[in-house]
Amino acid sequence: MSAPCQQPAAPPATSVPPLPPAPATRHPAVDWRIRFAALSLIWGFSFLLIKVGTQGFAPFQVTLGRLLAGTAVLAVAMVMRRERLPRSARTWGHITVAAFFLNALPFSLFSYAELTIPSTLAGICNATSPLWGMALSVVALSEDRPTRRRVAGLGVGFLGVLTVLGAWQGFSGLDLPGTGMALLASFSYAVGWIYVRRTLAGTGSSTLTLTGSQLFIGTLQLAVVTPVFTSAPDTFPLLPTLSVLALGALGTGLAVLLQYGLVQEVGPTTGQMVTYFIPVIATAAGVALLGEQLTWNTPVGAVIVLAGAALTQSRPSATAVRTRTAGDRTKRLSRT
Secondary structure, eight states: OOOOOOOOSSOOTTOOOOOOOOOOSSOOSSOHHHHHHHHHHHHHHHHHHHHHHTTTSOHHHHHHHHHHHHHHHHHHHHHHTTOOOOOOHHHHHHHHHHHIIIIIHHHHHHHHHTTTSOHHHHHHHHTTHHHHHHHHHHHHOTTOOOOHHHHHHHHHHHHHHHHHHTGGGTSTTOOHHHHHHHHHHHHHHHHHHHHHHHHTTTSSSOHHHHHHHHHHHHHHHHHHHHHHHOOOOSOOOHHHHHHHHHIIIIIIIIHHHHHHHHHHHHOHHHHGGGGGTHHHHHHHHHHHHHOOOOOTHHHHHHHHHHHHHHHHTOOOOHHHHHHHHHHHHHHHHHHO
16 A cells, blocks of 8 residues: 555455555566566465365464464565554554454455355455445545446446346355355455545554554454364365465465555556456466356356446546536535
8 A cells, every 4th residue: 555544446355455656766676567467366366265275274264374474474574664563542443443344354254255155256256345335435435426427337336246146047056155255255345445544544654554553453353263163273284274375475465565566656546457357367267277167147247347346436537526516616605
């Protein structure tokens, strides 16, 4: 994701603190395009893995296993890189809140949602995070001023959501509670990003340290909640167990390290593009491997959602910024 926690344009499926650009110390052995493709596949398949995991375990158990495996991977990376844990109690307090909104809550909501909705729909709901983020940033981040293009993108994106849900049919055949939980998970990501940006920037800890600490706290949160709502599993069926382990080790652990290297090498603008491949891969995986049904409005709506999300992340050109700044200065002078 050494100045951590600058919000990328589009939160990834795992929603970990973002990675700012940094000069690479050596040329990676694997080309960044291959790592980009691997990251897209890992996060795209996450929703299929959640679906398979819930076939053998309760949703909270899937989330707990996911966080345990992801934390283990990042702990190893932190030890190898000799990263130090944050020392400030205030920082740990903010990490605790971030872990809830970026890990414990959305991971659990997606697991519960996929008990009743297809993994394809969950993947598309995840793609609405940039839309929620843009809407919230206008209110919470005074420096993030809306433009006509970004506001238009917000409208286009939510039109895409309505298309995916088949609003003109009165949402017929749609599991509203499950879909609502998936959208709430996406909204939770956006809340978490805003919180991280406002509280954890400039703490002095590396993004890898903050991310590993966040996953650790999220694991503790689920370790407290899971025994209250579920009983220990009697068996560990092979496929669901492997799915949960892969979801954590790859989708929540290795993927963070891949993203870390990508953003360092090619910058956040290119690194964030992985977000737009996730629902495409999630849909293809759900249809091809799980036999999920796909109606025309799902892919069409997904394209509209992604187009809207792309518009909400657009930034004005340097010339436009200078013009607007000059205009603001003129207005201020005219009032004096």
